[in-house]
Amino acid sequence: MTNKEKFLKRIAGQESKALQQAKWRNANREWLKESHKLALKILMALDEKNMNQKDLAEATGKSPQYINKLLKGNEKFGFEILVKIQNTLNIGLLSTFEPTARIKEFVVEEKLKMQRFHASTDYTDCKVIRLKNNYIKTETDTYLEA
Numbered sequence: 118m119t120n121k122e123k124f125l126k127r128i129a130g131q132e133s134k135a136l137q138q139a140k141w142r143n144a145n146r147e148w149l150k151e152s153h154k155l156a157l158k159i160l161m162a163l164d165e166k167n168m169n170q171k172d173l174a175e176a177t178g179k180s181p182q183y184i185n186k187l188l189k190g191n192e193k194f195g196f197e198i199l200v201k202i203q204n205t206l207n208i209g210l211l212s213t214f215e216p217t218a219r220i221k222e223f224v225v226e227e228k229l230k231m232q233r234f235h236a237s238t239d240y241t242d243c244k245v246i247r248l249k250n251n252y253i254k255t256e257t258d259t260y261l262e263a
Contacts, residue, residue, distance in 0.1 A: 153190035
C-alpha cells in the first residue's frame with residue numbers, strides 16, 4: 118500500500134472543519150439570525166450614543182471580550198445581559214419579535230382599506246404625477262398603487 122493510499126484511508130471517515138462549521142450554522146440558523154439582528158441594533162445604538170464596546174462592557178459589568186463575542190452575533194444572548202444592555206443604552210431589545218401572521222393580517226387590512234377608499238373616490242378630474250415604487254400621486258395628495 119502506498120503512502121497516498123494510507124493517507125486517504127486514514128482521513129476517509131473524517132469530516133473537514135469547514136463541513137462541521139457549516140452543519141453547525143445550519144442547525145443553529147434561527148437563533149443566529151436573531152442574534153445578528155440584536156447585535157446590529159446594539160451596535161447602531163452604541164454609535165448613536167458615541168459609545169464603544171469597552172464602555173458597554175464597563176456599564177454592564179461584563180468583560181470586553183464577552184461583549185465583542187455577543188456583538189459579532191455568534192454568541193447566544195442571555196436574558197440577564199439583554200436587560201443590562203437594554204437599560205444601559207435605553208433601547209428596546211426584548212420587544213423586537215413580531216409574529217409573521219400578524220404582519221400578514223395588517224397588510225391584508227391595509228389593502229382592504231385602500232380598496233374601499235378607491236371605490237368611494239372619484240378621480241375623473243385629478244392631475245396625476247408618477248412617483249417611485251409604482252405609486253401615483255394625485256392633486257389631492259392621495260396615493261394610488263399603479
